[in-house]
Amino acid sequence: MALALEGIRVLDLSRLLPGPYCSMILADLGAEVIKIEEPNWGDPTRWTPPRAKHTGIAFLMLNRNKKSVTLNLKQPQGVDVFRRLAQRADVILEGFRPGVVDQLGIGYEEIKRLNPRIIYCSLSGYGQDGPYSHRSGHDLNYIALAGALGLTADERGRPVIPATQLADLGGAMAATIAILAALLARERLGRGQYIDVALLDAALSLLPVAAASVFAGRSLPVGGRFGLNGLFPFYYVYETKDGRYLAVAPLEPKFWQNLCRALGRPDLSEKQFAQGEERRALFDELRRLFLTKSLNEWREILDRADVCCEPVLSLEEALHHPQIKYRQVVAEMPHADEGKVKLLTLPFKLSETPATIRTPAPRLGQHTETILRELGYTDKQIRDLNKAGVTKAKGGSVRHLLTKVLLKIVGE
Structure with missing residues (x-):
């Protein structure tokens, strides 16, 4: 079966939700996504509860169809491995604070010299420039600053935290669209380009109607009702006799x-x-x-x-709804460590190059040696990289102990 992005190689340096969700889409569409992970911990969602048997369920969802390579980018040998990987890559995705990849020696300008066709996408909270560019934050902060949180309210007028991460997922979608556009443009221009995605911008972009109201001179106070946000009786949620x-x-x-x-x-x-x-x-x-x-x-x-x-259904009810079952929105895949794992599929159907879930989320560093051999590293060189802590963690017992302590703190 043909895959839309077959032959496209993505190096994914991102963690948690925004970047991995973007690369999940690319992987489902057929791209070879190599997830670059720090040898000691890997992506934090690996061990963050709730977990299946051994692995965080968010990691299992977001990292199917990917390969895992462990690499310490704070060591010169790790940077050298990454640069060699970048020479054979089509896309690099990173989610560090602005300037970090340049400090590591793997920023866009450095990689562009090695591979002019590279498409380099940076996902950050506030963007690569501006007075907030180096500010720390999470989804809740971005939707608050974007005005999105202020458009929600409970009965007392207090802002309500959404049930999903709007800025993170909106930013992931924006990054995906930008990467696909850049791949298409590369076919015409013959060169890659740099992509700057801010989660703050993404959150604001999800408010076209509300923003249009403000542009037209209308005031939208925090927690206020407007348009389809509870202002009209014909667009509302009503309680029934049985409390539903x-x-x-x-x-x-x-x-x-x-x-x-x-x-x-x-x-x-x-x-x-x-x-x-x-x-x-x-x-x-x-x-x-x-x-x-x-x-x-x-x-x-x-x-x-x-x-x-x-x-208004609970998520459990929704996942068993006949329409959702008919659309095959939920897939099931065997996992060597976790047994059968249920996953959400992509929300679109392609008639000729359908998205597929082909492999489960990888173990930490599962593909490191295979990828290194593809780059021309000998068995001795691979062993030396392992011993030096470039591709394998040192002090694994300490890591295991710290993981157990952290899991106890967060309640598992």
Whole structure:
């Protein structure tokens, strides 16, 4: 079976979520992704709970289809190995703070001299330049600064932390798109290029409608309601008699009219865009109506009425939903250490070059010796690199002890 990115080699220096999610997409599409990991610990998601049997479940999800090479980039021999790898690579992905790769001697300008066709993508919190470029942060910080967190609120008006990492995943998607665009451009230009992705920028890019409202002169206070963020009764979440919830979204007038008829209140059809007190009264009436029946009763009624309405499911319920099962969104793969592992597939279907999950997440350093031999290293040279701590950890027992202590601290 043909794979869209077959023949493309990616060196992935990133850890945790944003970079690995980007390279996961590239790997599923057929790229050879070589995950460069520090010999002592590797990617922290390897040991961060919750875990399957031995490995963090996030690592298993994000690192399928990848190869693992352990390399100490603080040693000159490690830098030399990386440079030799870079000469044969198409893409480099890194997630360090700005300037770190230059200090290590593996920054874009250095690698570009060795391989002018390299596509070098840097993922950072605030970007490679600007007054915040060297500031530390995580997803929550980025969505706060981008104004995204301020657009959510609970009943008391307090910002609500989203259930997923918007900036991290938005940045990963942006990096993926940029890398694919750069690969296509390379076919025309004959050379690679540098990509600067800021997770802050990515978070802001996910707010086109809200930003357009601000550009138009509208004020959006922290925790305030606007547009499709809880301002309108026809785009809202309502509680049912049994304590469950319905996501009701009859945005178009025809669907709103269908809803009003299904509720036995056709007289409400003219009040879809009611303002002020009339809107508050409409909210109150809809809340009252939805509390008169259970979730399943409403589903049966509204499914027949052709209304944009779905139940609010738990993730466990969603993963067993017949539509999600039919779309094969969940895949299962055997893993040598973990048994059968369930994974989410990519959210699109390609008719000629489908994305596939071919191999499970690798053990730490599983492919180091194989890759070194491909680069021309002899068995003696490989042993010397191991002894010098370039490709293998020193003091493994200490590492094991520290891991156990950390796991106890975080509650596993």
